[in-house]
Amino acid sequence: MAERLKLSFVSARNERINQLLDGHIKPEGVDLIWTNSDPSETFWRQLKFHEFEVFEMSFSSLLIAKSQGNDMVGIPVFPSRRFMHALLSVNVDSGVDSAKDLYGKRIGVGEYQQTASLWTRGVLQHDFGVDQFSVEWWMERSEELSHGGATGFKPMDGINFNRIPTDKSLATMLVRGEIDAASIGRVFTPEKNVIDRSTTIRPSPEELTKIKPLFPDFIGEGKRFFETHGYIPANHCYAIRGDIYRQHPWLAFNLYAAFVAAKEAWYKELPSKIPTDLVFGPQYMNQTRSIFGQDPYTYGVRDNEKMINTMIDFSHEQGFIPRKPGIDELFAEQLLDL
Secondary structure: OOOOEEEEEEOOOOOOOOHHHHOOOOOOOOOEEEEEOOHHHHHHHHHHHOOOOOEEHHHHHHHHHHHHHOOEEEOOOOOOOOOOHHHHHHHHHHHOOHHHHOOOOOOEOOOOOOOHHHHHHHHHHHOOOOOHOOOEEEEOOOOOHHHHHHHHHOOOOEEEEOOOOOOOOOHHHHOOOOOOOOOHHHOOOOOOOOOOOOOOOOOEEEEEEEEHEEEEEEHHHHHHHHHHOOOOOOOEEEEEEHHHHHHHHHHHHHHHHHHHHHHHHHHHHHHHOOOOOOOOHHHHHHHHHHHOOOOOOOOOHHHHHHHHHHHHHHHOOOOOOOOOOHHHHHHHHOOOOO
Protein backbone atom coordinates (compact mmCIF):
# COMPACT_ATOMS: atom_id res chain seq x y z
CA MET A 1 0.00 0.00 0.00
CA ALA A 2 1.32 3.42 -0.95
CA GLU A 3 2.27 5.61 1.98
CA ARG A 4 -0.15 8.46 2.64
CA LEU A 5 1.13 12.01 2.83
CA LYS A 6 0.90 13.43 6.35
CA LEU A 7 0.30 17.17 6.53
CA SER A 8 -0.30 19.64 9.35
CA PHE A 9 -3.69 21.33 9.03
CA VAL A 10 -5.10 24.23 11.05
CA SER A 11 -8.73 25.28 11.00
CA ALA A 12 -11.56 26.26 13.25
CA ARG A 13 -14.28 23.63 13.42
CA ASN A 14 -17.45 24.19 11.43
CA GLU A 15 -20.27 21.89 10.43
CA ARG A 16 -19.28 21.78 6.77
CA ILE A 17 -15.87 20.26 7.52
CA ASN A 18 -16.73 18.17 10.58
CA GLN A 19 -16.56 14.85 8.73
CA LEU A 20 -13.14 15.81 7.41
CA LEU A 21 -11.90 16.73 10.88
CA ASP A 22 -13.34 13.59 12.45
CA GLY A 23 -11.76 11.34 9.81
CA HIS A 24 -15.00 10.05 8.29
CA ILE A 25 -13.95 11.66 5.01
CA LYS A 26 -10.28 11.63 4.03
CA PRO A 27 -8.61 13.41 1.12
CA GLU A 28 -7.27 10.83 -1.31
CA GLY A 29 -3.67 10.00 -0.36
CA VAL A 30 -3.52 12.43 2.60
CA ASP A 31 -3.74 12.28 6.38
CA LEU A 32 -4.41 15.70 7.88
CA ILE A 33 -2.98 16.31 11.36
CA TRP A 34 -5.52 18.83 12.63
CA THR A 35 -4.97 21.72 15.03
CA ASN A 36 -8.17 23.38 16.21
CA SER A 37 -7.47 27.10 16.43
CA ASP A 38 -9.42 30.32 16.64
CA PRO A 39 -9.08 32.06 13.24
CA SER A 40 -7.68 35.21 14.85
CA GLU A 41 -4.77 33.25 16.26
CA THR A 42 -4.43 31.02 13.18
CA PHE A 43 -3.91 33.86 10.76
CA TRP A 44 -1.37 35.65 12.94
CA ARG A 45 0.58 32.43 13.51
CA GLN A 46 0.57 31.44 9.85
CA LEU A 47 1.44 34.87 8.49
CA LYS A 48 4.26 35.36 10.98
CA PHE A 49 5.67 31.84 11.46
CA HIS A 50 4.37 29.76 8.47
CA GLU A 51 3.76 26.86 10.86
CA PHE A 52 1.20 24.81 8.94
CA GLU A 53 1.16 23.13 5.55
CA VAL A 54 -2.60 23.43 4.92
CA PHE A 55 -4.43 26.24 6.65
CA GLU A 56 -7.49 28.42 6.97
CA MET A 57 -6.68 31.99 5.96
CA SER A 58 -8.27 35.43 5.98
CA PHE A 59 -8.94 36.24 2.32
CA SER A 60 -7.91 39.85 2.80
CA SER A 61 -4.63 38.76 4.38
CA LEU A 62 -4.09 36.19 1.62
CA LEU A 63 -4.32 38.99 -0.95
CA ILE A 64 -1.91 41.17 1.03
CA ALA A 65 0.54 38.37 1.78
CA LYS A 66 0.66 37.15 -1.82
CA SER A 67 1.22 40.72 -3.05
CA GLN A 68 4.31 40.73 -0.78
CA GLY A 69 5.61 37.42 -2.14
CA ASN A 70 4.32 35.16 0.63
CA ASP A 71 4.36 31.64 -0.79
CA MET A 72 0.83 30.24 -0.47
CA VAL A 73 -1.67 28.76 -2.94
CA GLY A 74 -5.39 29.25 -2.40
CA ILE A 75 -8.14 26.63 -2.42
CA PRO A 76 -11.55 28.14 -3.36
CA VAL A 77 -13.32 26.73 -0.31
CA PHE A 78 -14.91 29.44 1.84
CA PRO A 79 -15.72 28.17 5.35
CA SER A 80 -16.96 31.45 6.76
CA ARG A 81 -19.61 33.73 5.25
CA ARG A 82 -21.55 36.56 6.86
CA PHE A 83 -23.10 39.90 6.07
CA MET A 84 -20.31 41.69 7.94
CA HIS A 85 -21.71 45.22 7.73
CA ALA A 86 -25.07 44.06 9.09
CA LEU A 87 -23.42 42.81 12.29
CA LEU A 88 -22.58 46.34 13.43
CA SER A 89 -24.00 47.55 16.72
CA VAL A 90 -24.28 51.23 17.64
CA ASN A 91 -24.40 53.14 20.89
CA VAL A 92 -27.98 54.21 21.62
CA ASP A 93 -26.81 57.79 22.22
CA SER A 94 -24.71 58.03 19.04
CA GLY A 95 -27.44 59.55 16.88
CA VAL A 96 -27.02 56.68 14.42
CA ASP A 97 -30.30 55.22 13.22
CA SER A 98 -29.25 54.03 9.76
CA ALA A 99 -26.06 53.12 7.91
CA LYS A 100 -25.92 56.52 6.22
CA ASP A 101 -25.74 58.15 9.67
CA LEU A 102 -22.25 56.64 10.13
CA TYR A 103 -20.78 59.40 7.96
CA GLY A 104 -18.29 61.27 10.16
CA LYS A 105 -18.67 58.83 13.06
CA ARG A 106 -16.24 56.61 15.00
CA ILE A 107 -16.27 52.92 13.98
CA GLY A 108 -14.37 50.22 15.82
CA VAL A 109 -12.96 47.10 14.15
CA GLY A 110 -11.12 44.11 15.54
CA GLU A 111 -8.45 44.50 12.91
CA TYR A 112 -8.31 47.03 10.11
CA GLN A 113 -7.03 44.62 7.45
CA GLN A 114 -9.23 41.63 8.37
CA THR A 115 -11.76 40.59 5.74
CA ALA A 116 -14.74 41.44 7.96
CA SER A 117 -13.51 45.04 8.08
CA LEU A 118 -12.74 45.03 4.35
CA TRP A 119 -16.36 44.08 3.63
CA THR A 120 -17.75 46.55 6.18
CA ARG A 121 -15.90 49.51 4.66
CA GLY A 122 -16.62 48.43 1.09
CA VAL A 123 -20.35 47.91 1.63
CA LEU A 124 -20.76 51.09 3.66
CA GLN A 125 -19.10 53.02 0.85
CA HIS A 126 -20.70 51.41 -2.20
CA ASP A 127 -24.16 50.57 -0.85
CA PHE A 128 -24.72 53.41 1.62
CA GLY A 129 -22.43 56.26 0.53
CA VAL A 130 -20.27 56.29 3.68
CA ASP A 131 -16.79 56.91 2.28
CA GLN A 132 -13.89 55.22 4.11
CA PHE A 133 -12.18 58.61 4.47
CA SER A 134 -15.22 60.12 6.21
CA VAL A 135 -14.98 57.82 9.23
CA GLU A 136 -12.72 57.76 12.29
CA TRP A 137 -11.48 54.14 12.54
CA TRP A 138 -10.47 52.48 15.82
CA MET A 139 -8.67 49.10 15.89
CA GLU A 140 -8.59 46.76 18.90
CA ARG A 141 -5.73 44.36 18.19
CA SER A 142 -2.19 45.36 19.05
CA GLU A 143 0.46 45.78 16.39
CA GLU A 144 2.40 42.81 17.79
CA LEU A 145 -0.55 40.38 17.91
CA SER A 146 -2.33 41.05 14.64
CA HIS A 147 -2.41 40.00 11.00
CA GLY A 148 -1.21 43.48 10.10
CA GLY A 149 1.72 43.21 12.46
CA ALA A 150 2.84 40.14 10.50
CA THR A 151 2.40 41.79 7.10
CA GLY A 152 3.64 45.30 7.93
CA PHE A 153 0.25 47.02 7.77
CA LYS A 154 0.14 50.79 7.42
CA PRO A 155 -3.16 52.62 6.77
CA MET A 156 -3.34 54.40 3.44
CA ASP A 157 -2.86 58.15 3.31
CA GLY A 158 -5.93 60.07 4.35
CA ILE A 159 -7.39 57.39 6.63
CA ASN A 160 -8.17 58.56 10.17
CA PHE A 161 -6.73 55.53 12.00
CA ASN A 162 -6.41 55.02 15.75
CA ARG A 163 -5.58 52.16 18.11
CA ILE A 164 -7.77 51.31 21.09
CA PRO A 165 -5.82 51.61 24.39
CA THR A 166 -4.65 48.25 25.72
CA ASP A 167 -6.81 48.50 28.86
CA LYS A 168 -9.97 48.80 26.74
CA SER A 169 -11.82 46.78 24.11
CA LEU A 170 -14.19 47.46 21.23
CA ALA A 171 -17.10 46.49 23.44
CA THR A 172 -16.21 48.63 26.45
CA MET A 173 -15.57 51.67 24.27
CA LEU A 174 -18.87 51.16 22.43
CA VAL A 175 -21.06 50.86 25.51
CA ARG A 176 -19.38 53.90 27.09
CA GLY A 177 -19.85 56.07 24.00
CA GLU A 178 -16.15 56.38 23.16
CA ILE A 179 -16.90 54.99 19.70
CA ASP A 180 -20.22 55.04 17.87
CA ALA A 181 -20.34 51.65 16.14
CA ALA A 182 -18.58 48.28 16.14
CA SER A 183 -19.17 44.59 15.62
CA ILE A 184 -18.85 43.03 19.08
CA GLY A 185 -20.04 39.46 18.57
CA ARG A 186 -17.01 38.18 20.49
CA VAL A 187 -18.57 39.49 23.71
CA PHE A 188 -21.41 37.00 23.46
CA THR A 189 -19.27 33.86 23.08
CA PRO A 190 -17.48 32.13 25.97
CA GLU A 191 -14.26 31.41 24.06
CA LYS A 192 -11.19 33.52 24.74
CA ASN A 193 -8.09 34.03 22.61
CA VAL A 194 -4.81 35.92 22.93
CA ILE A 195 -5.55 38.26 20.01
CA ASP A 196 -8.99 39.78 20.67
CA ARG A 197 -9.34 41.81 23.87
CA SER A 198 -13.13 41.79 23.51
CA THR A 199 -12.97 38.13 24.62
CA THR A 200 -11.41 39.14 27.95
CA ILE A 201 -12.31 42.80 28.58
CA ARG A 202 -16.09 42.64 28.55
CA PRO A 203 -18.84 45.11 29.50
CA SER A 204 -21.29 44.30 32.24
CA PRO A 205 -24.80 43.12 31.34
CA GLU A 206 -26.11 46.52 32.42
CA GLU A 207 -23.68 48.32 30.10
CA LEU A 208 -24.82 46.19 27.15
CA THR A 209 -28.21 47.92 27.33
CA LYS A 210 -26.42 50.93 25.81
CA ILE A 211 -26.15 49.31 22.38
CA LYS A 212 -28.59 48.41 19.62
CA PRO A 213 -28.18 46.74 16.20
CA LEU A 214 -27.54 49.01 13.26
CA PHE A 215 -29.87 46.78 11.25
CA PRO A 216 -32.74 45.65 13.49
CA ASP A 217 -34.03 43.51 10.62
CA PHE A 218 -30.83 41.53 10.07
CA ILE A 219 -32.52 38.97 7.83
CA GLY A 220 -34.08 41.72 5.74
CA GLU A 221 -30.73 43.43 5.21
CA GLY A 222 -29.06 40.13 4.35
CA LYS A 223 -31.79 39.41 1.83
CA ARG A 224 -31.40 42.89 0.32
CA PHE A 225 -27.65 42.43 -0.08
CA PHE A 226 -28.02 38.96 -1.60
CA GLU A 227 -30.70 40.06 -4.05
CA THR A 228 -28.56 43.06 -5.04
CA HIS A 229 -25.18 41.35 -5.32
CA GLY A 230 -25.90 37.64 -5.66
CA TYR A 231 -23.71 36.18 -2.89
CA ILE A 232 -23.10 35.96 0.85
CA PRO A 233 -19.71 37.62 1.53
CA ALA A 234 -16.94 35.19 2.45
CA ASN A 235 -14.12 36.16 4.75
CA HIS A 236 -11.94 33.02 4.92
CA CYS A 237 -10.60 30.46 2.47
CA TYR A 238 -8.12 27.60 2.71
CA ALA A 239 -4.59 27.54 1.33
CA ILE A 240 -1.55 25.30 0.91
CA ARG A 241 1.99 26.39 1.65
CA GLY A 242 3.67 26.94 -1.70
CA ASP A 243 6.59 24.58 -1.18
CA ILE A 244 4.20 21.74 -0.34
CA TYR A 245 2.00 22.44 -3.37
CA ARG A 246 4.96 22.37 -5.74
CA GLN A 247 6.14 19.04 -4.33
CA HIS A 248 2.64 17.54 -4.57
CA PRO A 249 0.62 19.39 -7.23
CA TRP A 250 -2.12 16.72 -7.05
CA LEU A 251 -2.83 17.80 -3.48
CA ALA A 252 -5.01 20.82 -4.34
CA PHE A 253 -7.67 18.84 -6.21
CA ASN A 254 -7.74 16.04 -3.64
CA LEU A 255 -8.22 18.50 -0.78
CA TYR A 256 -10.91 20.40 -2.67
CA ALA A 257 -12.81 17.18 -3.40
CA ALA A 258 -12.70 16.23 0.28
CA PHE A 259 -14.00 19.64 1.36
CA VAL A 260 -16.88 19.31 -1.11
CA ALA A 261 -17.70 15.79 0.11
CA ALA A 262 -17.71 16.92 3.76
CA LYS A 263 -20.06 19.81 2.98
CA GLU A 264 -22.45 17.57 1.03
CA ALA A 265 -22.49 15.09 3.93
CA TRP A 266 -23.43 17.91 6.31
CA TYR A 267 -26.26 19.13 4.10
CA LYS A 268 -27.74 15.62 4.14
CA GLU A 269 -27.53 15.54 7.95
CA LEU A 270 -28.74 19.08 8.60
CA PRO A 271 -32.54 18.50 8.77
CA SER A 272 -32.07 15.88 11.49
CA LYS A 273 -29.47 17.95 13.40
CA ILE A 274 -31.59 21.03 14.12
CA PRO A 275 -31.76 21.36 17.95
CA THR A 276 -35.26 20.80 19.27
CA ASP A 277 -34.86 23.89 21.47
CA LEU A 278 -35.11 25.92 18.26
CA VAL A 279 -38.87 25.55 17.98
CA PHE A 280 -38.95 27.22 14.58
CA GLY A 281 -35.66 25.70 13.43
CA PRO A 282 -37.06 23.75 10.45
CA GLN A 283 -39.00 26.80 9.30
CA TYR A 284 -35.86 28.95 9.59
CA MET A 285 -33.91 26.39 7.55
CA ASN A 286 -36.60 26.50 4.86
CA GLN A 287 -36.60 30.31 4.92
CA THR A 288 -32.80 30.34 4.53
CA ARG A 289 -32.99 27.98 1.56
CA SER A 290 -35.80 29.97 -0.04
CA ILE A 291 -33.56 33.05 -0.02
CA PHE A 292 -30.14 31.56 -0.77
CA GLY A 293 -30.92 28.25 -2.47
CA GLN A 294 -29.88 24.77 -1.39
CA ASP A 295 -26.17 25.65 -1.13
CA PRO A 296 -25.50 29.00 0.58
CA TYR A 297 -21.82 28.05 1.02
CA THR A 298 -20.84 27.62 -2.61
CA TYR A 299 -17.27 26.51 -3.30
CA GLY A 300 -15.18 26.88 -6.44
CA VAL A 301 -14.03 29.78 -8.59
CA ARG A 302 -16.83 29.92 -11.16
CA ASP A 303 -19.72 30.29 -8.69
CA ASN A 304 -17.75 32.83 -6.64
CA GLU A 305 -16.01 34.87 -9.32
CA LYS A 306 -18.04 38.04 -8.72
CA MET A 307 -17.45 37.87 -4.97
CA ILE A 308 -13.72 37.19 -5.35
CA ASN A 309 -13.30 40.10 -7.75
CA THR A 310 -15.20 42.37 -5.36
CA MET A 311 -12.78 41.50 -2.56
CA ILE A 312 -9.87 42.22 -4.91
CA ASP A 313 -11.44 45.56 -5.86
CA PHE A 314 -12.05 46.51 -2.23
CA SER A 315 -8.51 45.52 -1.21
CA HIS A 316 -7.00 47.70 -3.93
CA GLU A 317 -9.42 50.57 -3.25
CA GLN A 318 -8.58 50.48 0.46
CA GLY A 319 -4.84 50.57 -0.14
CA PHE A 320 -3.90 47.03 0.90
CA ILE A 321 -2.51 45.79 -2.43
CA PRO A 322 -0.61 47.79 -5.07
CA ARG A 323 -2.34 46.12 -8.03
CA LYS A 324 -5.31 43.86 -8.69
CA PRO A 325 -4.16 40.25 -9.24
CA GLY A 326 -5.93 37.89 -11.57
CA ILE A 327 -7.88 35.08 -9.97
CA ASP A 328 -5.44 32.65 -11.59
CA GLU A 329 -2.69 34.16 -9.41
CA LEU A 330 -4.56 33.29 -6.21
CA PHE A 331 -5.70 29.68 -6.56
CA ALA A 332 -4.21 26.36 -7.64
CA GLU A 333 -4.42 26.00 -11.41
CA GLN A 334 -6.13 22.61 -11.10
CA LEU A 335 -9.11 24.36 -9.45
CA LEU A 336 -9.62 27.38 -11.69
CA ASP A 337 -12.35 25.77 -13.82
CA LEU A 338 -14.31 24.36 -10.88
